[in-house]
Amino acid sequence: MLGFGTIAKKVFGTPNDRKVKATRPLIEQINALETEFEKLTDEGLKEKTEEFAKRAMSGESLDDLLPEAFANCREAARRALGLRAFDVQLMGGVFLHQGNIAEMKTGEGKTLVATFPAYLNALTGKGVHIVTVNDYLAKRDSEWMGKVFAALGLSTGVVYPQQPEAEKKAAYACDVTYATNNELGFDYLRDNMKSDLAEVFQKQHNFAIVDEVDSILIDEARTPLIISGPAEDRSELYVAIDAVIPSLTEDHFAIDEKTRNVTFTDEGNEFLEQQLHARGLLEPEQSLYDPESTTIVHHVNQGLRAHKLFQKDKDYIVRDNQVVLIDEFTGRMMVGRRLSEGLHQAIEAKEGAKIQPENVTLASVTFQNYFRLYDKLSGMTGTALTEADEFAEIYGLGVLEVPTNKPIARIDEDDQVYRTGREKHEAIIKEIEKANEIGQPVLVGTTSIEKSEGLSQLLTKAGIKHNVLNARQHEQEAQIVADAGRLGAVTIATNMAGRGTDIQLGGNVELKVLAALEENPDADPVELRAAEEARHAEEKQKVLDAGGLYVMASERHESRRIDNQLRGRSGRQGDPGRTVFYLSLEDDLMRIFGSDRLDKVLSTLGMKEGEAIIHPWVNKSLERAQAKVEGRNFDMRKNVLKFDDVMNDQRKVIFGQRREIMAAKDLSEITADMRYQVIDDLIDTYMPPKSYADQWDTERLYGQVIEKLGADVPVMEWAAEEGVDDDVIRERLVKATDELMAKKAIDFGPESMRNIEKQILLQTIDTKWREHLLTLEHLRSVVGFRGYAQRDPLNEYKTEAFQLFEGLLDGLRETVTENLAKIRPLTEEEQQQMMAQIAAQQAQLSKGAPTPAADEDAAAEPVDAAPGFDENNPETWGNPGRNAKCPCGSGKKFKHCHGSVL
Template sequence: MLGTLTKRIFGSANDRRVKGYRSRVDAINAAEPEFERLSDAELKAKTDELKAALAGGKSLDDILVPAFATVREAAKRVLGQRHYDVQLIGGMVLHERSIAEMKTGEGKTLVATLAVYLNALAGKGVHVVTVNDYLAERDAEWMGRVYRFLGMSTGIIVHGKSDRERKAAYDADITYGTNNEFGFDYLRDNLKYDIRQMVQRPHFYAIVDEVDSILIDEARTPLIISGPLEDRSEFYNTIDTFIPRLTPEDYEVDEKQRTAHFTEAGNEKLESILGEAGLLKGDSLYDALNVSVVHHLQQALRAHRLFQRDRDYIVKNGEVIIIDEFTGRMMPGRRYGEGLHQALEAKEKQPIQPENQTVASITFQNYFRMYEKLAGMTGTADTEAEEFMDIYKLDVVSIPTNLPIQRVDEDDQVYRTQEEKYKAVVDEIRTAHAKGQPILVGTTSIEKSEYLADRLRKEGFRQRDLSDPQAAIKIGETEKGGKPAFQVLNARFHEQEAKIISQAGVPGAITIATNMAGRGTDIQLGGNADMLITEELGVLAEGEEMDAERKAKEAAIRERVAEAKKKALDAGGLFVLATERHESRRIDNQLRGRSGRQGDPGRSRFYLSLQDDLMRIFGSERMDGMLKRLGLEEGEAIVHPWINRALEKAQQKVEARNFDARKNVLKYDDVMNDQRKVIFEQRRELMQDEEVRETINGMRHEVVDAIVAKHIPEKAYPEQWDTKGLHDEVQGVFGIDAPVIDWANEEGIADEEIRERLKNAADEGAAKKVAKYGTDMWRQVEKSVLLQTLDHLWREHIAQLDHLRSVIGFRGYAQRDPLNEYKTEAFALFEAMLVELRTAVTGQLMHIEIQMREGPPPMPSEEEIDRLETHHIDPLTGDDDGEGELELAGAPDTGDAAEAREARAAKRAGAERSATDPATWGKVSRNEPCPCGSGKKYKHCHGRVA
């Protein structure tokens, strides 16, 4: 009560912070007339003036006002857009390492230019992170016009670029790209053997667009680079045959936690089944020798009982393709991890691809926390403010809208059954369409969007063909043969989603979308005139003059859109109709936020049933019984604010549980991250050094110390020394036949003397190698052996930590904290790895023989180059959201890496594949030329997602 009263008098903390920016906003507005009088050349010269001010000792905060005024004026001249006052505030929030929460349609893309330009003046590089390649390319081109006008360079990082192109993009003042590509480039850089091949600069400042999607939703999954293990297809198929033989009493499934495990009865039955199949080692299923078998049995159980075809994945052209649970998009080339995808392939009787071994990995949390400055923007962040502060130390600041929001958010309508709900949804769509209101129907999966589409077709609606390239333009045609037209925007049509969603505000348009398909693109009432102009008339080259004919055509399109907008406004604006609530309030808010852009009218309503997943999992049986007793008739809905509040509380519980899960994952990853930073920093230093002779010598002496300490214990008498063991180990490691036994028989000799003699003998052996092969050659050999051995052992160490992580939870049964146990054992493993590194490097260098040949050293084999892949695996659910093939780190960059890789793949495939017989093609890379001979890439031809 007191808090509410205080807030009314003094305003909330957010209100006070926003108010604090007003003085600088006023200063920028006061400077506007002065900047308007500048010529283009004088405005461009402001960039050099501001850089000089920084060089002279001023801070970025000191030059904020003139910098923002410069960008605002440049945007007016180049884009014809002027930053609103609230957008200036948003830019200040971004500059101050915070998250700007701005509603849909408030112009976040334009807001970013303010903070980007200001921080780019420091010359350290600014990264703008987006959720997909389309937005990265769109925003870089769109906003890049402003930066280029002001004399700044921009680069784009998207999948398929060569290292030379990536380095040029990172060297630009401003770099646009996706979260995956930035993270994978960091990992790639730390797999390379020449520092000149590394593409990224130190991480200075990043603005993350759709920050909730990237730092919350996608941050559940670490980025992983991996290579395949041996083929075990028969093993997976055998395991798959066991699951159908089990009954419901043999296992338990928890849909909330997405887990499945066997009961005691199931364990006994499986022991019998495995014994018959000859796969059981020892007497018990949970014998240590059966760990791998148990793991794959559990994955097969999950595949059969938790994952549904056409909801979690689809099967197409012999592949199991994941469906993203948030966007409903198909993710071709991406795979579930830890054997789950193989279990699904066995379940669906599809060809089984081998599992992968992790080569390098990092979580988004730990990647983005490397930036000196981090900021973000989104329409929905406030519900996750605690997590942003706890994990990233980011404040969330809600920016007022430019115009008051007029959207009406109606109470949920709850029906007893899904049948009643969908009938009400169809009736509501028909009513809204009849008055010309544009409708966006939100669904949670492809399966549900297509179910609704099927119902609409049966009710007399017509589905528009989205394979037509002109489909976006034709959305305005709302009737054909008297049938209302609708379009389904889900994973099957994701290539056109930005075009389709941009025209979803046309009067009478009915768009069924899976969750937030098309996120990042505004729904403008009447349609998006700029996108229609691009579709119908093409794009004018930068600097190209517009002729009279094009001016007339553009004016006609804009007039057409203006008329359509008036009709949509008269009909009540965009109606967001959701068919289900999501587990996260934030996703629901994203959907609602599609309506009511820039002060437009609109409305939103959620239609629910007690059979929906969220309602069912959180105990709808009691409510169903209550509604029956109250006499709720069939087809009648219950509508009350209390229902909304009850659902939001359920969602809050799920959000809290998910946050705890992500936080727990991060605590474990932080342990590995500390070690990863040490290894990656060490690698970088080694690559920067001209020679590593001093490091190698130190390793060699430490190995001698360790061997001597092992065979000559401290304070032991000479007769207690293991001189034969010492001799044999020295000979094995150093290749030296040292007379250790004779030394030990010398009168009065001490262990320290033997240690020094062995070091001298080892140093002499190393000196002979240098004399034999030459200083320059041996310098390269030392560095190469050290880096490759370090990489090999680090990969094995990652695998060991993964295995440790999978079993450390059982320590809790002994009343010991699993996290502390993990830290202790991970540190011991890391120390053991370093000991093994010293021994392995020393041994290899003392035994190595080099075959001299003319010409350059051989390149990595083509098979090795194509083996590494990038993945994005969820440690909680096993979902994989990776990016595909990876050029082998360390391979010389010719500037045409992507083309060279595709050419090699095509060359290898040529002798085996028939252009007319897809059955002979096998696994085709998404980026290699299509085997049919069309000349297109496979992903744009036979591999295209329909």
């Protein structure tokens, strides 16, 4: 019997169906305008943009402009790229403009879809940011879609790492800016560390369209962006502790794979204490439980995590003597990204790589809080429905599924579950051999580099030619993915099957043409293209006849979304295809989440070697396990966000104050208010309200007035006068300090004084904020223990963070007042000394004498070589000292010349 919900869906359609239906009249309006816009000249398209912009500025809503703007953009794309947007692409554009996530299957043309809402929203003149997952895609899309925006009269920019300042500033000033999520976040932090408003890149956060929105707003949301500076070097301590960890046995620690946590047992703590005493890392009488041992305990815990939780070629790789993290969701290297709190250093010690110094946080923000700065946010991806609750709760984004342009012809098989990993791999190899015989292209998905390389060895043993795509082949990604749909191709991919580059059946025709032109540079390009296109059409037909792309996954991922992404690589634009998941009870997900029961079932069934269990019930139970993991990960991200929200409120106040200070021309009122507050605090401390004169501590007040306010005034004499109370002394201090600052303004000159006030304010804010971030980090790491006292860690964190922030503001007032009180112009003698130093340096440079930092060999004069000197025979070089001239006659020191090869 059908439930009421099922019947309602059949009669009224799902909420998604109703929203799709609601856009139909808009699509019809856009289509009706097509002939009108086709008649426009190229200049006419740009004139339309100017007309729309004027209408938007004069108050007409973007929703009213939408049909005409979309029709204009569609025509521009047709002329610039030869691509006419399908109705479903226009629908996706409407959903994005409305501030939703458009779920569109792979190959449906999301890159083009983004141009429609971007064009419409750029008409307001406030700028639009299109966010991509990597620099390659940002550059590719800005060049590709930039042609469409240029045809419409709009400017396009791209932001990338290590970009020249002027170029980056120009990119942000464009109507549409392409950038990665990382670079946008880091530029926001850098902007809030600058001292001049003219140097700020991101003037406003108007509208962002996030491509691969699930990857950026969910997968990467657990890791905050941090700009850091170096701290003290402790590399010797990491190496010393790393030597202890391998001597631990399984009785010394306990691993919880579900929560990815590892802890020492009581036995392990005792053993550790003995080892640390023996190696001189703990004082003889000191215990691990003593407060003085906190740092050692922290380092030991990180060492244990590095050895037991982080695996080489799965969580990281070692490249050029550096530990490079691997993104667990995309399999890509995260160059420049480091684990915090000394964990990265512990992994470096474990691998014998160069240990980089620890860092202190200068500024940080999470992606959740960065993207919530935008007035309007939207996103696109092939897989978002499974995370719809998180998108709604954290970002207020709805997820809408856009129908495909052509019906999906892909066959999704039920999962095949084997007893052991060996049986599973044997079954995969057999299936690849079968597909290979008929020329069907195969894409095999794995979850780690180690597993992809293991499978590669089995294929090599079986004599099957194949490509491997993982973090090690990062640079060849586009080429490998482009070839993955060719006849008989076999590709092994680590969690990143085809991001940003579609797998086209028969291969990518454009790349084939480029390769042919490189081989035959003298050939006629038109003839060569025609020949390549004919060959491509023939190969594509053979692939279609063989059944399209065959996707095999070697295990399930923790997230259903990642599995769906892999599945979605097959069957694009109505192409045939086939997908199947091969699993074993030894897989991580199966082993951690309830494989015992399934193992008993399989044993009871009396399964033979190499047999698999295939049933829809298995799929359902696995999806339930995945949903549990996703729910737990969501809770973890929500928890991180709750704590970061506390800091975010404070961050907004501090960054807001910095912007106001940078924009202000005269800050004398602000600094005066700060000074008056410091005076009030001093009076309240040393002359408490309702106290008698003999209870005042005027001596210490006098010392503090000199130190904090720079004013040498007779406070003790004032206090001894009859009838003088705290208000009188307050007024006299205010008057004295006002006169002092007025004199300084005359000495420095009004303009210089304003600049000095601005710089002191900004520098003090930055210093105090850095110290505050460090304190909050330490508080965050220990506040969890409050739970043992039946107190809510989050509430405790909020309360203490608020008190610390109040302390920051008090300290800010004091430091600014004190620094302003201490500044003074240079005396004539000091100015003369400084000018003399500069003159001496310039004279030295003009003579051509090397500065102390210059290379001593740079200006060495060549001389004749020593008699009998033979370049190829070290025995003829004699026995020169390291700092003696080289016998070859170069004029350089021996150690910098031929001695360097010995």
